[in-house]
Amino acid sequence: MNEKGRYLVGRVRLLALAFAACGAVFLVYGAADLLARGEPLTLVLLALAAYVALAFTAWHTVVRPYRLRGRAIQQMLRGYGIGEAERAMLPFDSGDELLLRQVQSWLDPSKVFQLNKRQAQYLALQNQINPHFLYNTLESIRSEALLAGLSSVADMTEALAKFFRYTISKVENLVTVEEELQNCETYYHIQQYRFAERLQLNIRCSEEDRAELYRCRLPKLTLQPILENSIIHGTELKVGVGHLTIYLQKTGTSLIIQVSDDGVGMDEKTLARLNSSLGKGALDAQMEGARRTGVALVNVDNRIRLLFGEEYGLHVYSMPGMGTTVEIRLPIITSDRDIANKEVLG
Amino acid sequence: MTREALRLSDVTLMEQGTAQLQGFNLDILCGEIMGLLPMNGHGLTALIDLLRSNLQLEFGYVYLQEELVNSWRAPRAHDNRIAVISSVSSLVDGLTVADNIFVLRPGFRAWLIRPGVLVRQVQPVLDALGVHIAADAYVDTLTVFERVTVELVKAIVAGCRLIILREVGALLSDPELARLHAILRKYAREGVSFLYIGYHYEELVQICDRTAVYSNGRVLRILRPQDGDLPYEERYVRRVCEQLGQQEPLSGEEPVLLMRELCAGRMRGLSLYARPGDCVVVQDLQNQTFDDLIATLTGERAIERGEIRLAGRPYSPGVDRDIAILRERPDESMIFPQLSYLDNLCMTVDHRLPAIWLDARMRAGIRKEWAQSVGDEVFDLTPAQLTRRQRYDLVFQRVLLQRPKVVFCIQPFKGADVRLRMHIWELLKALLNQGIAVIILAVNLADTFTLATRLIRVEQNSSRCYEKSEFDQLPFTAPWLQLYKRSADAEHP
Numbered sequence: 001m002n003e004k005g006r007y008l009v010g011r012v013r014l015l016a017l018a019f020a021a022c023g024a025v026f027l028v029y030g031a032a033d034l035l036a037r038g039e040p041l042t043l044v045l046l047a048l049a050a051y052v053a054l055a056f057t058a059w060h061t062v063v064r065p066y067r068l069r070g071r072a073i074q075q076m077l078r079g080y081g082i083g084e085a086e087r088a089m090l091p092f093d094s095g096d097e098l099l100l101r102q103v104q105s106w107l108d109p110s111k112v113f114q115l116n117k118r119q120a121q122y123l124a125l126q127n128q129i130n131p132h133f134l135y136n137t138l139e140s141i142r143s144e145a146l147l148a149g150l151s152s153v154a155d156m157t158e159a160l161a162k163f164f165r166y167t168i169s170k171v172e173n174l175v176t177v178e179e180e181l182q183n184c185e186t187y188y189h190i191q192q193y194r195f196a197e198r199l200q201l202n203i204r205c206s207e208e209d210r211a212e213l214y215r216c217r218l219p220k221l222t223l224q225p226i227l228e229n230s231i232i233h234g235t236e237l238k239v240g241v242g243h244l245t246i247y248l249q250k251t252g253t254s255l256i257i258q259v260s261d262d263g264v265g266m267d268e269k270t271l272a273r274l275n276s277s278l279g280k281g282a283l284d285a286q287m288e289g290a291r292r293t294g295v296a297l298v299n300v301d302n303r304i305r306l307l308f309g310e311e312y313g314l315h316v317y318s319m320p321g322m323g324t325t326v327e328i329r330l331p332i333i334t335s336d337r338d339i340a341n342k343e344v345l346g
Numbered sequence: 347m348t349r350e351a352l353r354l355s356d357v358t359l360m361e362q363g364t365a366q367l368q369g370f371n372l373d374i375l376c377g378e379i380m381g382l383l384p385m386n387g388h389g390l391t392a393l394i395d396l397l398r399s400n401l402q403l404e405f406g407y408v409y410l411q412e413e414l415v416n417s418w419r420a421p422r423a424h425d426n427r428i429a430v431i432s433s434v435s436s437l438v439d440g441l442t443v444a445d446n447i448f449v450l451r452p453g454f455r456a457w458l459i460r461p462g463v464l465v466r467q468v469q470p471v472l473d474a475l476g477v478h479i480a481a482d483a484y485v486d487t488l489t490v491f492e493r494v495t496v497e498l499v500k501a502i503v504a505g506c507r508l509i510i511l512r513e514v515g516a517l518l519s520d521p522e523l524a525r526l527h528a529i530l531r532k533y534a535r536e537g538v539s540f541l542y543i544g545y546h547y548e549e550l551v552q553i554c555d556r557t558a559v560y561s562n563g564r565v566l567r568i569l570r571p572q573d574g575d576l577p578y579e580e581r582y583v584r585r586v587c588e589q590l591g592q593q594e595p596l597s598g599e600e601p602v603l604l605m606r607e608l609c610a611g612r613m614r615g616l617s618l619y620a621r622p623g624d625c626v627v628v629q630d631l632q633n634q635t636f637d638d639l640i641a642t643l644t645g646e647r648a649i650e651r652g653e654i655r656l657a658g659r660p661y662s663p664g665v666d667r668d669i670a671i672l673r674e675r676p677d678e679s680m681i682f683p684q685l686s687y688l689d690n691l692c693m694t695v696d697h698r699l700p701a702i703w704l705d706a707r708m709r710a711g712i713r714k715e716w717a718q719s720v721g722d723e724v725f726d727l728t729p730a731q732l733t734r735r736q737r738y739d740l741v742f743q744r745v746l747l748q749r750p751k752v753v754f755c756i757q758p759f760k761g762a763d764v765r766l767r768m769h770i771w772e773l774l775k776a777l778l779n780q781g782i783a784v785i786i787l788a789v790n791l792a793d794t795f796t797l798a799t800r801l802i803r804v805e806q807n808s809s810r811c812y813e814k815s816e817f818d819q820l821p822f823t824a825p826w827l828q829l830y831k832r833s834a835d836a837e838h839p
Contacts, residue, residue, distance in 0.1 A: 209347060251350045251375070252412045268561060275369045275564075279356055311355055311407050315371045319559060319567040327371070329355075 009066075020055070027051055065090040131168050135161055152193075159189045167221065174336055177248065177255075178214040180223045184246065187224050191231060198241055199231065205248035213248045216255050217333045219303045225296035226259045226314075226326050234263025234324050254312075255330045262323040271318050278314050279305065297326065304330060307339060349376045350412050351508050351539035352397070357406030358418075359392055359563075366392035367563040370406070374508065374539045379530060381554030382543045384763045387734075389563035390543070394510060397428050397541075411507060429501030432512035433761075435493055437485040437500070444468045444481040447500045471499055475529050490633050491522040495529065502533060510541045515549045516760040519631045519789045527553045545763055546793075600658065602783050603752045608652035611638035614807040615652070620752065620783035620800075625774070627798040631805040633789045636756060640787075643669060643754065657751055667697040670750040674757045677737035680744075683729045688713055690729060690740055694748040716743060735769055742773040745782075752783045759793045767793055 031044040069089045091097035138161035145153035166183045181203060188201045205213050227244065235242025247258040266274070278301045301314040308331050318324035333339065352374040359367040366389035374380040384390055395401060400408065400416040400423070408416035410426055430436070437446045444464035448454060465481040472479050472495075479492050488496065494514055501509050511530075515523055530540055530553060544550050550557045551571050559567045601619040608616040613635040620626045630636055641647035642654075645663035654661040656668055673679045682690055688709055692702050695712075702708055713725055720743065724736055732740065745753055758774060759767050774797055777784050788794045795801070801812040801820075812820060 212347075250347050251373075252347065253350075256373075265567075268564075268566060271566065272368070272564060279369075313356075315356070315369075317565060317567045322567055322569075322573070325568065 023051065131164070134164060134168075138164070156190065156193055159186050162186050163190060167224075173220050174217040174333070174339070175220045176214060177216045177218060177257075180218060180220070181214070181246070183221075184223050184227050187227060188244075195231075195236075195242075199235060199244065200241060201227075201244045201246070203246045203248075206250075209248075209250050213250055213255070215334050216250075216330070217336070218255070218257075218328075218330050219300075219307060222300050222304070222328065223257065223259065225300055226328070229296050230259055230261040230263070230324065230326070234261035234265070236263075238263045250332065253332065255332050257328040257330070258325050259328070260323060260325040265318045265320045265322050265324055267320050271316060274316050278316070279310065300328075304328070308333075350374070350409065351376045351378070352541075353407075353409040353412075355407045355409070357396070357408065358404040359389070359396055359401060359406075360404045361392055365389075365404075365563060367396070370564060372558055372565055374541060376411075376507070376539055377534050377537045378556070379534050379540045379542055379554045381550035381557030382541055383547055383550055383557055383559050384543065384545065385559065385561035385566075385765055386763045388561075390560070392563075394430055394512070397426060397508075397510065398430065399425050427504065427506045428508045428510060429497070429504065429506040430510045430512060431494055431497045431501070431514060433517055435485075436497055437488075437493060439486045440484065442482050442484055443472075443479060443488075443496050446485055446496065447503050451500070451504045468499070468503075471503075472496075475499070475532070477525070477529075490517050491519075491526065494518070494526060498529065498533070502538065507537070508539045508541065510543065512543045513545065513761060514542075515544045515546060515790055516757060517633070517789065519629070519633055520791065521631060522633070523549075523790065545759070545761075545767060547764075601655075602657055603785070604653075604655040606652050606655075608639075608642070608654065609650045610642045610647050611635075613638040613642070613804075616802075616804060616809055617652075618785070618800075618802050618809075618811070620785060622751070622781040622783055623778050624799040625778055625784045625786065625797045626800045626802060627786045627788055627791065627794045628802045628804060629788055629791060631789075631803060635804055636787045640671060640754070640756070643671065667694060667748055668751045670694070670745045670748055670753045672741065672745065672753060672755040672758060675761050676741040676758075677734055680741050681729045681737055685729070687725045687727060687729065687732070687740065691716065691744055691747065693744055695744075698747075698749065712747070716747075735766060738766070738770060738773065742776070745777065746780060749780075750782060752785060753777055754785045754787060756787045757789070758786060771797070 027047060030047065034044050035041070072089050089100060091100055138157050142154045142157040142161070145151075145157060163183065163186045166179075166186070184203075185201070188199070191199060223246065227246070230244055231242070235244065243262045245258070245260045247260065249256045249258075274297070277298055297314055297316070305313045312329050312331060315327045315329070316324060317327065331338070350373050352372070354370055354372045357367050357370040358365060359370075370393070372380075392401075396403075396408070396416075400421060402421045403416060403418040405418045407414060407418070410428075415426055416422055438450060441449070442461070442465075444461065444467070445459075447468050448464050449459055461482065468481040472481060475495065477492065477495050479488065479496065485493065485496065494517065498509065514526065518526060530542075534540065542550060542554055547557065555570075557569045558565045559569060599621045602622050603618075603620045605616055605618050616628075616635070616639065618626055618628065628639075638647060642649055643663060645665075649663070654663075656666070661669075682693070685693075692709060692712060696702055699708060702712075713722075717725065720736075720739060724732065724740075727736075729737065729740075755774070758770055762770055771793060774784060774786075778797070784797070786794045786797070791801075798817075799814050801817070803810050803812070
């Protein structure tokens with residue numbers, strides 16, 4: 001098949017040309033017939049005028065908007081703002097109209113600016129933090145604290161250094177469940193200095209499956225942001241002791257991790273909004289997530305879906321006064337080779 | 347490692363432009379009994395249809411035994427091997443138990459049916475369950491419990507590894523329910539999974555490994571038995587406790603209804619009495635006398651022995667506005683869809699206002715009076731446009747307008763979701779507050795027990811009456827019994 005025939009519009013063009021040619025043939029044949037029968041010339045001229053008017057209308061209502069649309073798309077692909085051209089873009093149908101609106105909302109300059117601003121802030125922060133400088137400083141604080149006999153400060157500093165060492169380096173990597181759980185425990189250890197006995201963490205799984213579960217791999221920093229969310233939005237607002245549970249389970253095809261708290265929970269509307277922001281397109285969800293629900297869950301969910309496919313990800317269950325559970329569903333992977341979308345890792 | 351029997355991932359299902367399920371997530375493990383507690387019934391039927399028939403999805407994935415069976419990208423037209431057991435029988439009348447189990451099974455290809463062989467094959471299965479059902483018995487003769495058990499066996503024999511039980515608790519008495527639970531556990535140990543849909547958390551918590559709280563086409567929370575009571579139940583418990591503190595039997599008044607040794611059909615020797623404002627709960631442990639009792643009241647069946655006295659005079663069965671009967675699911679069974687809201691409301695008021703159907707002003711007066719409590723807009727709606735709650739309101743308002751002395755309610759909470767149950771409870775309370783005696787006919791005590799002044803337990807040709815003061819000493823377990831015991835302990839520390 002030639003290059004033009006690959007596109008549906010090429011075929012439509014061909015068909016339209018064929019119809020136009022047929023129309024012209026019929027018109028010429030009709031005019032010749034009318035003249036041969038001695039009919040007045042005005043009738044022939046009227047038919048000719050109608051044909052030209054039709055062609056003119058078709059040019060203005062179909063061909064021209066279509067060309068403008070093509071040009072606008074080309075501009076957009078070259079990285080230019082589509083600006084004025086976007087107004088000339090006529091949608092093919094209602095689905096196409098929705099698609100165009102979505103693209104236009106993605107390219108909304110204020111949103112792009114916000115995203116760029118956040119990226120710039122992140123880069124600035126990353127540039128400021130020299131990991132080795134940070135670790136060395138924390139180690140120095142720890143030594144000073146030990147010399148001064150402040151063992152709790154030394155412990156806390158050690159935990160913080162351990163947490164940063166894990167968090168800052170190679171965020172794009174996959175890690176084992178065991179490493180993620182260790183990081184959660186470190187984070188919990190740091191939070192205990194603030195909450196003391198008011199916070200309890202329990203990690204549960206079937207003893208039979210423990211070794212296998214701990215070997216499974218998942219994106220780095222999957223559990224800790226969720227645990228942090230549970231503390232901030234769940235147990236911190238609760239009167240009395242807050243219980244956090246991480247429950248791991250393995251089925252034939254999936255690794256299921258549930259992070260639960262017995263905190264204040266949330267109402268049905270908030271829950272619906274939160275769940276609907278999960279599993280959306282990456283950019284849209286980031287924007288919505290930042291505005292409404294906090295970026296942590298949306299970010300973790302996006303990373304999982306981009307890496308493993310849309311049948312995996314996060315889902316939140318909650319009721320007012322009954323706590324919240326975030327269920328993470330992942331494929332069972334023990335090697336980076338098993339990842340469906342390896343190129344996403346970069 | 348545990349295998350998943352069912353997994354619905356992010357399922358959104360639309361029907362006629364309305365979202366029936368939205369981001370619905372649920373997984374059931376092999377050998378698990380998963381409860382489903384609907385706060386409201388929106389999308390519940392669509393969920394069951396989806397599980398059975400793989401409807402076209404707006405978004406999401408459905409996995410059965412860890413295999414993708416339906417996806418929004420590529421819908422499949424075949425049915426899943428999932429059985430549904432509900433109040434409507436799926437057995438074919440006129441055939442035997444063995445025929446229903448084997449012959450009507452998908453994939454049965456024998457040309458010659460040998461009843462003797464079928465009976466020999468099915469009888470050991472039934473015996474192993476500890477139920478005494480003859481394999482050659484016709485299904486028309488089975489009790490509800492036996493019917494449910496046969497449907498269960500039929501599903502297992504047909505190879506269903508997931509069975510949906512929809513509100514079976516409302517069909518069976520407490521002992522029958524306990525026997526059914528034992529059977530379910532036995533099959534669960536063999537790897538069969540169940541989705542057990544019920545509107546009573548206290549019932550679900552007894553049998554289910556986990557319970558999904560469902561509302562508006564979404565799962566809100568997955569609860570384990572150790573998670574404690576639902577907050578909604580707590581609110582309900584508080585109302586019940588208030589009720590326990592309020593209601594005092596009016597011991598001085600004459601009974602408005604008296605039944606003495608009543609025998610008709612399978613009902614043998616039923617005795618009860620009710621004073622104005624009393625709530626008498628009649629619990630039939632065999633689940634077979636209510637039809638005869640209602641038929642006796644309506645005059646369809648003659649009284650063989652015993653008598654009924656209403657307000658001190660002998661009651662002659664037939665149409666009598668002093669007795670009202672609220673049938674099961676009155677929102678469906680007692681509303682005339684072709685009549686207006688007002689006509690439905692005035693249906694049984696003719697004994698008080700004989701000119702009601704001739705005098706439009708009289709009906710307008712009733713509309714004006716009731717509009718103050720229910721709002722004027724409902725009168726402009728057709729019954730089909732009413733919500734379920736509004737339909738229940740309509741039926742109970744009709745009874746209040748009728749002003750009977752006694753109301754018989756057949757399983758008033760059957761089929762009602764958690765929120766509707768609380769509303770029905772309030773509606774029944776309104777009847778009692780008007781001094782109307784309410785006789786609740788129930789196979790399962792559940793919510794009815796909380797309103798009871800008196801409990802009559804009917805079992806095998808005998809009945810036993812318990813007054814409210816004896817509730818804390820009842821020799822069986824029942825929902826809410828703990829509250830009565832707590833209340834009695836508080837009074838006599």
